[in-house]
Amino acid sequence: MPVDLPMTYPTSDLILSETGSLVRRSILPGGVRLLTEADRSVRSVTVGLWIPRGSRDETPEHAGSTHVLEHLLFKGTARRSALDIATAFDEVGGESNAVTAKEHTFYYGRVRSADLPLAVDVLADMITSASLTDESLATEREVILEELAMAEDDPTDVGYETFLADVLGPDTPLGRPVGGTVAAVEALGVDAVRAHYAEHYRPENLVVTAVGDLDHDTLAALLAERLRAGGWELAEGALPRPRRDGAPFAMPGGVDVDAIVPHRLERETEQTHVYLGGPGLTSTSADRQIMSVLMAILGGGMSSRLFQNVREQRGLAYSVYSFSGGYREAGLFGLYAACRPARAAQVVELMAAEVAQMARDGVTDAEMRRALGQITGTLALGLEDTTSRMGRLGTAELVHGRYTSVDETVERIAAVRASDVQELAQRLAASFTTRVDVGPAA
CATH class of the missing domain: 3.30.830.10 (Metalloenzyme, LuxS/M16 peptidase-like)
Incomplete structure (x- = not known):
């Protein structure tokens, strides 16, 4: 427990x-x-x-x-x-x-x-x-x-x-x-x-x-x-300052990806670097394990949907992946790809389509097994690194206010259902607000 x-x-x-x-x-x-x-x-x-x-x-x-x-x-x-x-x-x-x-x-x-x-x-x-x-x-x-x-x-x-x-x-x-x-x-x-x-x-x-x-x-x-x-007075019985608290921000609603006006940053590069996404989950959300599974399936490795569709099948990008981040009152999710400028519009369309398809059709049992294996393997490898384990203790104390073992975390991830992933994908598909393009002038 x-x-x-x-x-x-x-x-x-x-x-x-x-x-x-x-x-x-x-x-x-x-x-x-x-x-x-x-x-x-x-x-x-x-x-x-x-x-x-x-x-x-x-x-x-x-x-x-x-x-x-x-x-x-x-x-x-x-x-x-x-x-x-x-x-x-x-x-x-x-x-x-x-x-x-x-x-x-x-x-x-x-x-x-x-x-x-x-x-x-x-x-x-x-x-x-x-x-x-x-x-x-x-x-x-x-x-x-x-x-x-x-x-x-x-x-x-x-x-x-x-x-x-x-x-x-x-x-x-x-x-x-x-x-x-x-x-x-x-x-x-x-x-x-x-x-x-x-x-x-x-x-x-x-x-x-x-x-x-x-x-x-x-x-x-x-x-x-x-x-x-060092001069600090350490009074007996003094208590720590309470952890950070706060209600989630009122984040803006999503729009159709086609309606998003890109924030363009002109740079003299050979590729256009595209970021697409919107509001996600807070750091303490009960759905954060679902987000981990979704991100692994969507863009977390070489077998992920984004990698297979955008890179392996179509050859439109070398680097493509998904990511998420959480803070006390807000969070975000995003998709990233780097491609030649003429391909940016097509890549954006394909990335958004992968989220929409996941929201519409869900994920397969094979994808769920691969995601579980990827996440649990990463956690297990982290146990061999004292710096990683030191960081886990810090996160437990500062963010969650409870210590959860890797075994317990794995159990929570294993309890995630395909229907949970699909429901979260439906929320994300309706949450696109932002696109950033960094690269040469069009």
Whole structure:
């Protein structure tokens, strides 16, 4: 059975995972949440420090600050220079990185189990004691502008970000680009970054997840020690900040695909990159397993309908697939293809027709079996990667508020019926709102 992860004491402390290893969760002083999965079959540990605040949580005057702050945390603390932070992981053969998303930011490291104290010390130092100087912002601003320029040179990045903004609303917090805009980054001052840091990087927000050759109690004591050393006050009995909440957005109704006016972005490319789709499911929707099955059948691999029809049978595109994404109050689904410009209209027609046919005629038993095998195989392979498992713990805590094992997830997917997939396809077929074309002028 899934195990709820309450925000109040007593905590759900012991959970047996599908690998036979022990998953434990504790609420530490200050409201810090710690989730671990001990796996003695490996000699490494991946540890992640999560802040449940992302680009959607920025105020207009702080636009871009979440992504900028992620970069600046690697630029030094009172105890370490930027080189010290980089060297700490390099000289033990480890790795570290960070990700800014729309609803969270996290920093992680992967090291030998013997080097876990080092990883915790460095990451906790970054989280609690970032210097955030004018000089580091001036330097890193240029790096971020180069990152934005690199994305602007990639038609798939440009198309995807534009598609998300058009579906979710370009003026909404979810519709804004995660990395900010060039104008926002150029205008951002260090005081705004410091304000964002002070508001969100607090004990009651912090979630720590770790998977590998570790001991939960030892890590809990080490984590509390290093956070206190960084100046955080960890009050006994303090509770975590409640999880993100909110009712689903009122998303616009769909239209006939032929009636959609494409959002065209002119680029000097050999292909036109097409994104077609509309509103989908939220991250906590009860139908998300159905969406996984539908996406696998529609465009999730070489045996999928889009791949077979558009590429294999007709040779109209090299890359073609479907995708979906969910957030707390909104979601989206999309179809993507890259083809020569003269073929774009035909490819769009074929992609939309596949969704319409699925809505009209349903899916076959063979397709259902392949989808189940694809999804369960992917989940099983993920169990061999401590970083993937660390991410699953973070999602369980931040998004769902409950831990669900892979076996239980597989059972839910196996319970999806062909009629469920057809009903969801009918909803998606009536939800097309957006088309984005990136490529040369017509």
